Amino acid sequence: MTDVTININGKTRTASVPPETTLLKLLRDHFNLTGAKLGCDVGDCGACTVIVDGKAVNACLMLASQADGCELLTIEGLATQERLHPIQQAFEDHAALQCGFCGPGVIMSAKALLDENLEPTPQEIRDALSGNLCRCTGYTKMIEATQEAARALRDQSADRAVARIGKE
């Protein structure tokens, strides 16, 4: 067995699992975090995308032990009790998801992009989402929703800056 300690969505979690356990299996079967989906299980579809130490990865292509000591963000870490994350809100407003199976992965890829770049071009968004397959094929609305989310997050950070200056 391998012992792993991972900070998941701000909470430290530990588990003891067989060495061949993937990060995806750890999340879904041991921590009951079923937002990341098991799609192709070979790194093609992106339905299992999570963010490890700031980078989007396929949780099916990492062993749980390789994430030991890392900071992990999953779809469950985005919304609060009160409200959706701006990316989730934009996806809802744009009806960007149909069956929804690819949704958590797509949104985490968008999150990883927007964490680094709040002014992505449509081409940069396409590049960032190219590892996420949607078999309902609704890509256009996802790209529009990501642009909308970028706008909302820019406004949010501008509002915060104004509030900070106001206080000073």
Place this chain on the structure above:
Amino acid sequence: MRAFELIAAKDSGQAVALLAKHGPSVKILAGGTDILVDFKSAPHVPHMVIDISRAADMKGIDITDQGLRIGALATHTDLMRSPLIREMFPALADAAHTIGAVQTRNLGTLGGNLVTCVPSMDSGPTLVALEALVTIAGPAGRRQMPLTEFFVGPRKTILNHDELLVDIVIPKKNLGKPAEFLKFGLRKGQALALVNVAASLWVDWGKQAFREPRIGLGAVAPTVIRAPAAEAYLEGRKIKPEAMAEAGRIAAGEAKPISDFRASADYRRDLIAVLTRRALENAYARAKAKHEEEKK
């Protein structure tokens, strides 16, 4: 996935010692984007896996007295973002960008791409065109060889079971050498190359002639190859569009493409001619831009 025993190596020395101790059926795990897929589909997984993903001495991209050293564990994202690579070898960053998608580039490593040794690998042509060397660590110490000798056949490298690829070195004489990488796939995202090509060249500005032109071709032979006849044709020749087109035609004759469900051999040969010409044109444009920058 079937069960296996997992040991983490903290550096290349420890990994080599573990390989020697546990014998030929042991497998090395780095980024995992190829090998974990194999483990999931293969009937037999190795009884033991050595995880080198945290081997500190195999990471990083830096200048040494040999040239530019890229640790085998550098990810494709690391290559895309490295200020050294973007400054000296934008073609290498472009090549890394065409591999898989964000998620695979964040995990997958340059060393893994080379060791997996599929003929269509996108890391190969640019490194071959820049005459990269590889450093191999084994029980008897380290050895170095040109990347073209490291490739043996489809999915086969020169590595013995007790050896490890530790780093890739672009020799000092080629630092900043203008180069270009071009890939033709059926889609932009997550597509294998039908053909990928890289060219590098220096320019003799006095004679307006090619100096040390190098061409790397991928997906058109059992391994990534050089195109020596096309290179010899260009060496010392005056830089003209017709010369680059002719080099493309010669390069197409040097490759041994196959017909498969993605493309016919004839189509691939046409692609080699066109992509080689364009890669030479673009590498020359880069050389020229740099030359004019330096004159200012």
